[in-house]
Amino acid sequence: MISIKRDLYLNKLVTANHNGMIKVITGLRRCGKSFLLFNLFADFLKQEGIDDKHIIQIDLEDRGNKNLRNPDELLSYIDASIGDEKMYYVLLDEVQMVSDFEDVLNSYLNIKNVDVYVTGSNAKFLSKDVITEFRGRGYEIYILPLYFKELF
Numbered sequence: 001m002i003s004i005k006r007d008l009y010l011n012k013l014v015t016a017n018h019n020g021m022i023k024v025i026t027g028l029r030r031c032g033k034s035f036l037l038f039n040l041f042a043d044f045l046k047q048e049g050i051d052d053k054h055i056i057q058i059d060l061e062d063r064g065n066k067n068l069r070n071p072d073e074l075l076s077y078i079d080a081s082i083g084d085e086k087m088y089y090v091l092l093d094e095v096q097m098v099s100d101f102e103d104v105l106n107s108y109l110n111i112k113n114v115d116v117y118v119t120g121s122n123a124k125f126l127s128k129d130v131i132t133e134f135r136g137r138g139y140e141i142y143i144l145p146l147y148f149k150e151l152f
Contacts, residue, residue, distance in 0.1 A: 013117065016139050025140075026142050033093075033119040056091065057091045090116045
């Protein structure tokens, strides 16, 4: 499988590490948001020496994670995955599938050893209002589909 690195967007995520905000990756459907988060960024974290158990990855579009679409279940699952004082990276794909996802994400804003990254692609999530829903604590990275230069 050929992998296109998308360095521009990966660097934006890396630069936003530990900035105290929820990193919100938006963009059109099928433009690579999930790949950026679950492959490129997760690989970067592992190369930096982050242990797998400190990277909490949840694909909310996956039917096997249907129970985690309940905000209380998601909150409990993430809380149970945090086992020590080291930094944890919470990577949530298609977070708009969780009702009241804003409340869940805002729960982690003041926890010093949790850094949250999410993707979303529906009309509500693509609007500029999503950042205001995080009470000024969201950092948006809007990605575009591949452009010609990235192919070569």
